[in-house]
Amino acid sequence: MSATFGKLHQQTLHLSDGLNIIQAPNETGKSTWCAFLLSMLYGINSRERDRAGFIADKNRYAPWSGVAMSGQLVCRIGEDEVTLLRETKRQTAPLGDFKAVHEGTMDEYPGLTGQNCGETLLGVNREVYERSAFIRQAGLPVTQDAGLEKRIAALITTGEEDTSYSEAAAALNKQLNRRRHHKTGRLPVLEQELAEAVRQLEALAESENQLGKQRRELLRLTELEAELSRLLKLHDLWDAAQERRLLAEVESAVKDAEHTAVNLRRQAEERRLPENEAIGRLRGAIVNLETVRKSVNTAMAEKDAAMKAGVKAETAISENPFAGRTPEDAHRVAQSAPSIRPKSWWLPVLLLAVGAGGTFLLSALNGEPYPLWALAAMGGIGFLMGVYAIFNRERGDRKKQAAYLAAYGASSPEVLATLVEDYAAACRRHDEAQNALVKATATYDALYASLTSNEQGILLEVRRFAPAAFDIPAADAALRECAVRRRELSAAENAAEAARLRYETMCRQIPDRAPSAEEPSAPPSQSREALNAELLSVKAALSAAQSAADHLTGQIAALGGREALEAQTEQLRLQIDVLEGEYQSIALAMETLDDANAALQNRFSPLLGRRTAELFSALTDGAYSGVVLDRSFHLSAEPTGDTVWRDAGLLSAGAGDQLYLAARLAICELVLPDTAPPPLVLDDALANFDDNRCATALRLLKEEAKKRQLLLFTCHSREADFFADDPEVSVQRLTNSPSGV
Numbered sequence: 059m060s061a062t063f064g065k066l067h068q069q070t071l072h073l074s075d076g077l078n079i080i081q082a083p084n085e086t087g088k089s090t091w092c093a094f095l096l097s098m099l100y101g102i103n104s105r106e107r108d109r110a111g112f113i114a115d116k117n118r119y120a121p122w123s124g125v126a127m128s129g130q131l132v133c134r135i136g137e138d139e140v141t142l143l144r145e146t147k148r149q150t151a152p153l154g155d156f157k158a159v160h161e162g163t164m165d166e167y168p169g170l171t172g173q174n175c176g177e178t179l180l181g182v183n184r185e186v187y188e189r190s191a192f193i194r195q196a197g198l199p200v201t202q203d204a205g206l207e208k209r210i211a212a213l214i215t216t217g218e219e220d221t222s223y224s225e226a227a228a229a230l231n232k233q234l235n236r237r238r239h240h241k242t243g244r245l246p247v248l249e250q251e252l253a254e255a256v257r258q259l260e261a262l263a264e265s266e267n268q269l270g271k272q273r274r275e276l277l278r279l280t281e282l283e284a285e286l287s288r289l290l291k292l293h294d295l296w297d298a299a300q301e302r303r304l305l306a307e308v309e310s311a312v313k314d315a316e317h318t319a320v321n322l323r324r325q326a327e328e329r330r331l332p333e334n335e336a337i338g339r340l341r342g343a344i345v346n347l348e349t350v351r352k353s354v355n356t357a358m359a360e361k362d363a364a365m366k367a368g369v370k371a372e373t374a375i376s377e378n379p380f381a382g383r384t385p386e387d388a389h390r391v392a393q394s395a396p397s398i399r400p401k402s403w404w405l406p407v408l409l410l411a412v413g414a415g416g417t418f419l420l421s422a423l424n425g426e427p428y429p430l431w432a433l434a435a436m437g438g439i440g441f442l443m444g445v446y447a448i449f450n451r452e453r454g455d456r457k458k459q460a461a462y463l464a465a466y467g468a469s470s471p472e473v474l475a476t477l478v479e480d481y482a483a484a485c486r487r488h489d490e491a492q493n494a495l496v497k498a499t500a501t502y503d504a505l506y507a508s509l510t511s512n513e514q515g516i517l518l519e520v521r522r523f524a525p526a527a528f529d530i531p532a533a534d535a536a537l538r539e540c541a542v543r544r545r546e547l548s549a550a551e552n553a554a555e556a557a558r559l560r561y562e563t564m565c566r567q568i569p570d571r572a573p574s575a576e577e578p579s580a581p582p583s584q585s586r587e588a589l590n591a592e593l594l595s596v597k598a599a600l601s602a603a604q605s606a607a608d609h610l611t612g613q614i615a616a617l618g619g620r621e622a623l624e625a626q627t628e629q630l631r632l633q634i635d636v637l638e639g640e641y642q643s644i645a646l647a648m649e650t651l652d653d654a655n656a657a658l659q660n661r662f663s664p665l666l667g668r669r670t671a672e673l674f675s676a677l678t679d680g681a682y683s684g685v686v687l688d689r690s691f692h693l694s695a696e697p698t699g700d701t702v703w704r705d706a707g708l709l710s711a712g713a714g715d716q717l718y719l720a721a722r723l724a725i726c727e728l729v730l731p732d733t734a735p736p737p738l739v740l741d742d743a744l745a746n747f748d749d750n751r752c753a754t755a756l757r758l759l760k761e762e763a764k765k766r767q768l769l770l771f772t773c774h775s776r777e778a779d780f781f782a783d784d785p786e787v788s789v790q791r792l793t794n795s796p797s798g799v
Contacts, residue, residue, distance in 0.1 A: 059098070061129040064090040064119040074788035077763035080771045081778040082792035088771040089194070092741045093119055095769075096192060097153055098131040098142055099176035100184040104151045116152045127152040132161060135179065136734075140167045142175065180736035182729070187736060190725045191766075194741045230648045237641045245637050252630040255623055262617045265610045272607040279600040286593040289582045293589065296581040301568045308561045315554035322547040330523045331540050334548075341537050343516050344530060350509045357502035364495035371488035378481045379468075385482035407441070666724055671696075673720035677754055678713065685717070693717055712746040719743060719755065723762065737767040744772065756780050760787065 060070040066087050071080070082088050093115065106114040121127055126146040133140055139161035144153040156172030159165055170178060177183045182190070238245040332340075375381055380391065468477055513530055520527045524536035582589070617623060671685040674695065684696030686703065693706040695717055706714050730736055740759075744752050756777060759768055770777060781787035 059091065059094060059129065059131050061091070061094045062121050062123070062125060063094045063097070063127055063129055065122050066090055066094065067121065067123045067125075071790075073767070073769065075767055077760050077768045077781070077787045078770065079778050079781055079787060079789045080769065080792060081775055081789070082771070082773065083794070084773055086792050086794050088773065088792075089741055090119065092192075092194070092739055092769075092771060094129060095131070095739065096184075096188070098129055098144055099179065100187075101144070101156070101172050101175075102153050104154065120152070129153070133179070135167075138167070140170075142170075144172070181731035181734070182736065186729065190722060190729050191736050191738045193719070193722050193739065193743045227648065230644055234641065234644045234648065237637050237644070245634065245641065248630055248634050248637065252627065252634060255627045255630060258617050259620070259623050259627065262614060262620055262623060265613045265617075269607060269610040269614065272603050272610060275603045276600065276607060279596055279603060283593065283596050283600060286589055286596060289584065290586065290589050290593065292578050292582050293586045296578050297586075298568075301564070305561070305564050305568060308557065308564060312554065312557040312561050315550065315557045319547070319550040319554045322543075322550050326543060326547055329543070331543055332523060334541070334544050337537055337541050337544060340516060340519060341534070341541070343512060344534050344537070347509065347512055347516070347530060350505060350512065354502065354505045354509050357498060357505050361495065361498035361502050364491060364498045368488065368491035368495050371484060371491045374484040375481070375488055378484060379477060380481045383481075385478075385485050389478055389482070391478070666721075666728060669724035669727060670717075670721045673723050673758070674717050676758060677716045677720055677751055679750070679754065682717075685720070687721070691721070693721060712748060712751065715743065715746045716751060716755070723758075726762075726766075735766040737769060738762060739769045739771075741771045742773055744770075744777065745774070749776065752776060753780060760784075763787075 059073070060068070062068055064087070065085075069087070071091055080088065080091070097115065097119070102115050102119075104116055106116065108114050108117060119127070126149075128145045130144075131142040133142065141159050141161050143157040143159065145155040146152045147155045154172065156170075156175065158167040158170035158175070160167055176187070180187055235243060237243050380387070383391070516530065517527060517533055520533040520536055523540070524533070527533040527536045584592075618626075667685050667687055670687070670693075671683065674682050674685055675698075680698055682695045683698040684703075685693060686696075687693045694703040695706065695709065695713075696703050706717055709717060726735075726738060738759075744755055747755055759770065760781075762768060772778075778789045778791060781789055
């Protein structure tokens with residue numbers, strides 16, 4: 059085999075007849091070589107997709123080098139050596155291009171295609187081969203498959219390979235489920251349709267019954283509507299008579315109102331009553347007179363207050379010592395008041411020096427020095443004379459100041475200054491009072507003149523229609539009387555206009571109808587409102603009843619009529635009876651098939667179990683004596699000397715692998731062709747075996763290799779060491795080198 063496949067890049071593996079031991083460490087491509095062999099024989103499923111926990115072969119074994127997947131396999135078919143070639147021309151179809159040629163000539167070998175190659179060469183399809191002679195470490199257990207079932211059935215029955223219990227059971231179950239599966243299938247659908255048809259028949263009967271009731275109710279409501287309409291017509295006749303009477307009354311009221319308005323208009327013209335605008339203007343002027351009069355009184359009070367303030371200011375000025383003077387003169391008088399000169403202590407000091415100095419000069423001139431006390435005495439006398447002179451001057455200043463202040467009634471210059479400030483303030487108040495008096499007098503005179511002028515104008519205008527009005531109260535009373543008369547006239551005219559409009563409106567609204575001969579003498583006992591309310595209720599009920607009747611009629615029409623529903627019901631019952639018969643027949647067929655399969659199992663399982671037990675006993679050195687398996691190839695083993703069967707899942711990993719290897723070998727003997735038997739491929743299938751059982755298995759495999767080619771891939775060296783000196787066994791040791799050897 060030469061492969062560009064997964065991690066293998068243009069690597070070659072040479073194999074021999076019989077037993078081939080290929081020993082290589084992990085990750086050197088042992089499993090890849092196995093997968094390559096299977097792919098060269100059966101191809102790669104290009105439609106397979108990755109899914110959770112699973113990678114499709116087309117992706118798992120895509121060449122790591124990035125080139126297209128390809129390979130060749132040289133094999134012997136009878137006496138011919140044939141080369142199988144597979145290439146990838148389309149990325150979506152890896153190894154999809156197949157060719158089989160004679161070795162060395164490249165002439166095409168007839169009869170082989172990419173689809174039938176594996177089954178033609180090995181005699182079984184891929185599923186059977188993978189479940190029998192193609193053994194992986196992780197795939198030792200035998201799984202159920204339709205192809206394997208057909209092969210077994212062919213061996214123990216007629217020899218035909220076109221029947222499978224699982225396929226037949228699945229087909230029958232599919233047909234059974236088509237008819238009924240819980241709430242799905244044709245039968246439940248028909249039963250639902252039948253139930254619906256029965257329900258529709260019942261609904262039709264109920265609808266027809268309800269329609270009869272609705273039609274009787276429609277007749278009753280129609281008669282009641284006619285009676286209510288008749289009573290309302292009597293109300294209309296009565297109301298028409300009342301309207302004619304009311305119209306006559308309104309016409310009379312119009313004439314009376316117009317007569318009253320004409321009389322009042324004539325009286326107003328005779329009395330020369332002013333218009334409402336003039337009355338309102340004059341009454342407004344009188345109201346304004348009151349406002350002006352109040353303003354005059356206010357101005358008079360302000361004038362009196364200003365006069366009193368002026369008198370008070372004049373009194374304050376006359377009582378001041380500076381009366382008759384201006385404020386400026388008073389300030390000059392205060393500033394001219396004598397002041398007390400400050401004490402000049404330099405004079406006593408000067409006299410002290412003069413006295414002491416004069417005494418010293420006299421003593422110098424006389425030639426006799428005076429004693430110091432004489433000098434001190436003369437200086438002290440001079441000093442005392444200076445002090446006396448200072449105080450004597452101050453006393454004179456005070457007398458002059460007191461005399462000056464007494465003339466103005468002041469005890470000190472500060473009091474005099476206060477009197478001056480008071481006088482100036484009094485003068486200012488007097489001036490302000492005079493100005494206020496002048497302003498108040500002018501305001502009073504203007505307001506009084508306006509009041510007098512307005513009164514004369516109002517009286518002059520009022521005397522035109524009220525000659526007796528000689529003062530404002532009389533004029534106001536006359537105006538009030540005129541306003542009353544004008545309101546009476548306006549009310550009369552408005553009443554006449556309203557009456558006329560009402561009459562005209564009633565004439566337009568009330569048709570000109572002659573009295574009817576059916577005119578009632580009294581209205582119906584029920585009011586119009588009650589009759590209208592009842593009529594509305596009856597019409598609503600009538601509409602609802604008509605709608606219900608129409609709805610029921612539509613329902614009856616939609617149901618298709620009683621005859622169609624009854625025919626449909628009968629047809630559905632017939633279909634259900636037919637399907638029920640088919641369902642029972644299929645169920646009986648499935649029971650028969652189960653019985654036949656049980657009989658087949660009873661014939662096959664003992665044969666396969668006995669051969670598996672023989673091989674398993676040999677592999678375990680007689681530790682187990684019996685093996686049984688069910689239809690799904692689930693295995694159980696019987697330990698030697700123990701009657702309790704052990705499920706395969708309860709055995710150790712090594713014992714379990716040995717049990718499944720024995721089953722695989724037994725299946726190969728019973729299922730695979732005897733002539734040109736397919737090669738047996740084991741990928742690390744002995745990894746969990748101990749050394750003793752591994753040796754036993756190797757001897758057993760060597761015997762098996764006499765019947766068929768056998769490839770044993772292993773990561774351990776013990777298999778290669780076991781056959782190291784055996785010329786009948788081909789041993790190869792692969793490495794991780796590019797060549798692979």
